[in-house]
Amino acid sequence: MQTQRTQLISTTLGTNRELVSFHFGTPGAGEKVYVQASLHADETPAMLTAWQLKRRLSTLEADGRVRGEVVLVPVANPVGLSQHVLGQFLGRFEANSGHNFNRSFPMPQAEALVARVGTRWTRDPRENARLLRGAVREMLAESTARNEFESLRLTLLTLAADADVILDLHCSLEATLHLYTSPASWPAIEPLARYLGANGVLLATDSGGQSFDEIHTLLWNEVRAVLGEETPLAAPNIAVTVEHRGQRDVSYETAEHDADAIVEFLVRRGVIEGEAREMPPLLHPATPLAGSEQFVAPVSGVVVYRAQVGAFLHAGDAVFDIVDPLTDVVTTVTTKNDGVFYMRRAIRFAYAGAPMGRVSGATAFRTGVLVGA
Ligand SMILES: [Zn+2]
Incomplete structure (x- = not known):
């Protein structure tokens, strides 16, 4: 060596x-x-x-x-x-x-x-x-x-x-x-x-x-x-x-x-x-990177993941909830595609628009820059 x-x-x-x-x-x-x-x-x-x-x-x-x-x-x-x-x-x-x-x-x-x-x-x-x-x-x-x-x-x-x-x-x-x-x-x-x-x-x-x-x-x-x-x-x-x-x-x-x-x-x-x-x-x-479904937080709040990282999800499965302790509103985000929930956020608080995780998908649908910052 x-x-x-x-x-x-x-x-x-x-x-x-x-x-x-x-x-x-x-x-x-x-x-x-x-x-x-x-x-x-x-x-x-x-x-x-x-x-x-x-x-x-x-x-x-x-x-x-x-x-x-x-x-x-x-x-x-x-x-x-x-x-x-x-x-x-x-x-x-x-x-x-x-x-x-x-x-x-x-x-x-x-x-x-x-x-x-x-x-x-x-x-x-x-x-x-x-x-x-x-x-x-x-x-x-x-x-x-x-x-x-x-x-x-x-x-x-x-x-x-x-x-x-x-x-x-x-x-x-x-x-x-x-x-x-x-x-x-x-x-x-x-x-x-x-x-x-x-x-x-x-x-x-x-x-x-x-x-x-x-x-x-x-x-x-x-x-x-x-x-x-x-x-x-x-x-x-x-x-x-x-x-x-x-x-x-x-x-x-x-x-x-x-x-x-x-x-x-x-x-x-x-x-x-x-x-x-x-x-x-x-x-x-x-699977195509362009088929990866990339979730963002629709609202701010406490993040509770419903899906385990590495799990194979089916369209409609709950991925995560965002809990607003002021209004009691719980927002659930589901996947649109079947695929592996291959990565997610590490911090359990989300601002609106925060990247929350990705599920692989077999069909390409995204265009432009495919990777995050
Ligand atoms: Zn890296």
């Missing part, structure tokens, strides 16, 4: 942060897999899973079983980790700018990348993929970060840019284990969903959020469109966001289970030598 420390731009006099990455296996020996955890800094179940994964990868490497390369960043957001305001941990947004740490990731423009490779494009899709990855790395290396936030994002992008497989480990507020990925990545990700026991898989090619996992697939689609059919490009990087349940679901048992599932997935891909365990069945078919 090699340890790499990348210094981030110092925000203020007398402070320095670094991004630490652990590198297993041999670059170029096989597939490159990039795994990062807790890009939203207050999502610690992911960090504990990454720690368990690090221990497993160290043993596997010592046994000579790592065939490809695995880059692991267990603490992907040292900036957000230090944001505590009046006792509240603010790990999702950068306190200075208000930017969500996992939105609007900057990537080189498709036209510029195509021009960068220029006359070197070939008829071989795999060679073209290699050329594209090289061009992305070159252009990222030429990018200049102006502050600590930008240098963090540039460091993460640079570590992941030439990976074949990207796993971005997060968690939700109160949630069952679920995944976000693209339809293009889904066939390759299905074994991971099975080993993890994912209770939901939400698919979108472009959710409008430009999240870390999504930009890699999106970029390849854009480059493919610029290149045209004459210049074929191999399948894009496989990328997924794993939501390791809710923020308070931190236990050795779940972290060990999830790390084991990731190892099984890597064995199955041939990145780790061994015999892959038989895949458990998929709990639910993947």
Whole structure:
């Protein structure tokens, strides 16, 4: 295991942060897999899973079983980790700018990348993929970060840019284990969903959020469109966001289970030598992110959830009540679709319009930006 420390731009006099990455296996020996955890800094179940994964990868490497390369960043957001305001941990947004740490990731423009490779494009899709990855790395290396936030994002992008497989480990507020990925990545990700026991898989090619996992697939689609059919490009990087349940679901048992599932997935891909365990069945078919029913509070009041997180609900089932102790009015909100109640709010008071939870649905009906702030 090699340890790499990348210094981030110092925000203020007398402070320095670094991004630490652990590198297993041999670059170029096989597939490159990039795994990062807790890009939203207050999502610690992911960090504990990454720690368990690090221990497993160290043993596997010592046994000579790592065939490809695995880059692991267990603490992907040292900036957000230090944001505590009046006792509240603010790990999702950068306190200075208000930017969500996992939105609007900057990537080189498709036209510029195509021009960068220029006359070197070939008829071989795999060679073209290699050329594209090289061009992305070159252009990222030429990018200049102006502050600590930008240098963090540039460091993460640079570590992941030439990976074949990207796993971005997060968690939700109160949630069952679920995944976000693209339809293009889904066939390759299905074994991971099975080993993890994912209770939901939400698919979108472009959710409008430009999240870390999504930009890699999106970029390849854009480059493919610029290149045209004459210049074929191999399948894009496989990328997924794993939501390791809710923020308070931190236990050795779940972290060990999830790390084991990731190892099984890597064995199955041939990145780790061994015999892959038989895949458990998929709990639910993947559904479009645009089919996810997203509840908001119609009025303010005390929140009483009627549905358990992870439950499969049928249209008309009660999801939650909002109780007004001044007027005695109890407002019940029901689901319009059948699906898994995969995440919900952590705080039991709602303001009018507060996001309250989501139920997956098989039929796409939403348009525009599909992810929350
Ligand atoms: Zn997150």
